[in-house]
Amino acid sequence: MSTELVSQDAFYWFVTALTGGVAGAWFVYDIINLIRVRHADAADPLIRDRRFGYVMGIVIGFAGVLGCLRFHDVV
Amino acid sequence: MVAAAPAPRVVSPFNPANAVTASRFLCLPPFVWAVDNGYHQWATLFILICGVLDKIDGLAARVFDCRSAFGELFDAITDGICYGFALILVAAYGWAPVVPVALIIALGLANTGMRGVYVRRARRPVNYKSYAMERIVAYTGYLVGFATAGFEVTFYYWLFVPLMALIIGHDAKRMLVDQIPPAPAAHAGGAR
Numbered sequence: 001m002s003t004e005l006v007s008q009d010a011f012y013w014f015v016t017a018l019t020g021g022v023a024g025a026w027f028v029y030d031i032i033n034l035i036r037v038r039h040a041d042a043a044d045p046l047i048r049d050r051r052f053g054y055v056m057g058i059v060i061g062f063a064g065v066l067g068c069l070r071f072h073d074v075v
Numbered sequence: 076m077v078a079a080a081p082a083p084r085v086v087s088p089f090n091p092a093n094a095v096t097a098s099r100f101l102c103l104p105p106f107v108w109a110v111d112n113g114y115h116q117w118a119t120l121f122i123l124i125c126g127v128l129d130k131i132d133g134l135a136a137r138v139f140d141c142r143s144a145f146g147e148l149f150d151a152i153t154d155g156i157c158y159g160f161a162l163i164l165v166a167a168y169g170w171a172p173v174v175p176v177a178l179i180i181a182l183g184l185a186n187t188g189m190r191g192v193y194v195r196r197a198r199r200p201v202n203y204k205s206y207a208m209e210r211i212v213a214y215t216g217y218l219v220g221f222a223t224a225g226f227e228v229t230f231y232y233w234l235f236v237p238l239m240a241l242i243i244g245h246d247a248k249r250m251l252v253d254q255i256p257p258a259p260a261a262h263a264g265g266a267r
Contacts, residue, residue, distance in 0.1 A: 003112075003113075003114050003117075004114075004116050005116045005117065005120065006116065011116055011119075011224070012224070012226070015119070015220070015224045015226050016226075018123075018220075019217065019221075019226070026210075030210075045249065045253065049205060049206055049207075049249070050206050052206070052207050052245055053205065053206020053207040053208075053209065053210060054206065056206075056207040056210050056211065056238065056241075056242060057206075057207075057210045059238065060210050060211070060213075060214050060238065063231070063234050063238075064214075064217070067221075067226075067227040067230050067231050068227075070227055070230060071226055071227045
């Protein structure tokens with residue numbers, strides 16, 4: 001069995017696409033989710049939990065994209 | 076005459092969704108083999124398959140209509156065991172920094188303990204649902220992949236620790252103090 005599946009460059013671009021693609025999509029998705037619940041009743045614990053979750057999703061999504069940019073020395 | 080309330084639907088634990096969840100453990104032996112031999116790409120592939128199966132079990136639960144509280148709990152336990160084991164392994168082989176991994180495992184164990192308290196308070200098999208925790212668990216799967224791929228490992232690992240601590244701190248009050256929502260009437264459990 002070969003020790004590598006693809007070339008190292010192709011592998012890194014695959015990981016970049018998988019990470020940046022999912023993180024970027026998640027970032028946008030949770031921004032949309034957060035906008036959708038902006039008028040919801042904040043007294044409801046479930047709504048507060050959803051808002052907190054969406055904010056964390058935005059932070060994690062941003063971090064995912066930032067890591068990809070760091071890896072390729074863009075930032 | 077008052078119509079009788081529908082009996083709660085009982086779902087067998089031996090269902091397709093739980094079979095997919097259990098099959099995730101099969102990814103661990105080849106993962107160990109790949110890490111032990113220094114095959115970074117193979118190790119990434121096996122942890123990726125484990126992550127994909129995590130998505131497929133939810134899909135199987137919807138397709139075969141076999142969602143249950145047990146399945147939801149089994150899924151969370153499998154996440155903890157697979158990703159926890161993989162994190163310890165990559166740290167042991169020097170592919171990931173030990174200190175953040177130790178902190179992540181400690182936070183994970185604290186979270187598991189609080190979930191146990193939540194189940195005891197609820198007096199039924201119920202998985203604590205947290206939108207933020209769902210997101211950080213997905214990040215955990217990626218963490219292992221970052222280590223096996225050697226992809227911005229220090230950045231992603233050290234960023235993860237304060238985020239997880241913040242989420243567990245937020246969830247602690249709901250798990251330990253707040254009132255627990257009643258079980259859904261028509262289903263034995265909630266969404267998988």
